[in-house]
Amino acid sequence: MKNRSLVSINDYSKEEIIRILDLAETFEAQPRQEILKGKVIASLFFEPSTRTRLSFESAAMQLGASVIGFSSAATTSVQKGETLNDTILTVSNYSDLIVMRHPVDGAARYASEVAPVPIINAGDGANQHPTQCLLDLYSIRKTQGTLDNLDITFVGDLKYGRTVHSLTMALCHFNTRFHLVSPPELKLPSAVKRHIKDAKLQYEQYTDMSEVIPKSDILYMTRIQRERFPDPLEYERVKNSYNLVNSMLDNGKPNLKILHPLPRVNEIHTDVDSNPMAYYFQQAQNGIYVRQALMASILGNK
Amino acid sequence: MSDKRKELIVSAISNGTVIDHIPTENVFQVIKILGLHKLSNPLYFGTNLESKKFGSKGIIKVSDKYFEPEEINKIALVAPSATLIEIHDYEVVRKSTVTIPEKVDKMVKCFNPNCITNKEDVSTKFTVLYDEAGNLKLACHYCEKNTSKENIVFI
Numbered sequence A: 001m002k003n004r005s006l007v008s009i010n011d012y013s014k015e016e017i018i019r020i021l022d023l024a025e026t027f028e029a030q031p032r033q034e035i036l037k038g039k040v041i042a043s044l045f046f047e048p049s050t051r052t053r054l055s056f057e058s059a060a061m062q063l064g065a066s067v068i069g070f071s072s073a074a075t076t077s078v079q080k081g082e083t084l085n086d087t088i089l090t091v092s093n094y095s096d097l098i099v100m101r102h103p104v105d106g107a108a109r110y111a112s113e114v115a116p117v118p119i120i121n122a123g124d125g126a127n128q129h130p131t132q133c134l135l136d137l138y139s140i141r142k143t144q145g146t147l148d149n150l151d152i153t154f155v156g157d158l159k160y161g162r163t164v165h166s167l168t169m170a171l172c173h174f175n176t177r178f179h180l181v182s183p184p185e186l187k188l189p190s191a192v193k194r195h196i197k198d199a200k201l202q203y204e205q206y207t208d209m210s211e212v213i214p215k216s217d218i219l220y221m222t223r224i225q226r227e228r229f230p231d232p233l234e235y236e237r238v239k240n241s242y243n244l245v246n247s248m249l250d251n252g253k254p255n256l257k258i259l260h261p262l263p264r265v266n267e268i269h270t271d272v273d274s275n276p277m278a279y280y281f282q283q284a285q286n287g288i289y290v291r292q293a294l295m296a297s298i299l300g301n302k
Numbered sequence B: 001m002s003d004k005r006k007e008l009i010v011s012a013i014s015n016g017t018v019i020d021h022i023p024t025e026n027v028f029q030v031i032k033i034l035g036l037h038k039l040s041n042p043l044y045f046g047t048n049l050e051s052k053k054f055g056s057k058g059i060i061k062v063s064d065k066y067f068e069p070e071e072i073n074k075i076a077l078v079a080p081s082a083t084l085i086e087i088h089d090y091e092v093v094r095k096s097t098v099t100i101p102e103k104v105d106k107m108v109k110c111f112n113p114n115c116i117t118n119k120e121d122v123s124t125k126f127t128v129l130y131d132e133a134g135n136l137k138l139a140c141h142y143c144e145k146n147t148s149k150e151n152i153v154f155i
């Protein structure tokens, strides 16, 4: 993986994914190691995403790397009309690795083709966000002790949620049984279901989450956005059916954990937060270790 | 109409290639994809010609030009039923058909308006896929979205 960009989770084989997760465990045990001392990491956020940016930057700094970059395109030459090609080539002169977030789909793949230094995609439009996927996998493995043979339930907007698509594809390596809960308008796209079928795995679709909670090892919640519905009345009709409240977890398995890519709005009631099944805040914390593992691995220090 | 008159609708060529059975509305697209309009070779074409198989068809004849399979297969997206006839000295020496390629580069626009190829000066690249119903789709190398056959727009 040395010097190789990570643009899409599909760029990594099952073995490479596991290698990153194993390495992330060593960083969880010891997050502060000066192994990237002297390295410069560029953090280019062409659109703001404070949560992801701070996670990457903190991860890099805890390993002793220096961080340069910008947190929105508004103050840079990008706003003056500089092409992505020129920005990436310029920044490549100053850095060993570029972490980038960009509002345009495919921007990271293109950057990885023009840049002489490796790129980590921190989200390209509606397309990919592979470090979110790795931290989800890490969280699942950590809470369940394995990634294999689990019952994983996705709830909410399965049509537009890129984290759901990437995670589904990655889980196809691990003999997952998929349970897909969504309003009919927001079902998982057929291209993603095809991955499940190609992996010879099973999925079931539901419109109500209560029946599936007792079978689940992981409940992965996502936000349903009003603007996804052509008819606002339809949104009003379904919006509360995909909100989780604590009482719904009474017949959950003891190992059940609730995940969410954050930020949440009201799809998980705050009364769930104190339930030991709630894992979404720790999940975000795991992002640091996974990003440390990635940067160390790509820069060849681990 | 006699066979002889049919032959004369588009002039016969002594040496070169005849591309027959092109959907009539795609003749100009085929010329563009193959860059025939940039050549100095004599070029003849016809549209809205009678065809037993398709009702109407287009035909292109280009003198002193022969195509490698990877070059001619580029037209398979617009003319999957095209027949290729190589002519040497007024004789047909070879007939072949076109095959849809696995990769389609710099020919088709990505359907996704937010794709980098529609935002910056980046050439498109697609992998050809088929869905479960057997319909052709083009998977964008950059945004990873599929452009279905009915949404294909040529550059």
Ligand SMILES: [Zn+2]
Pocket (backbone or CB within 6 Å): A106, B110, B111, B112, B115, B116, B117, B140, B141, B142, B143, B144, B145
């Ligand atoms: Zn695209």
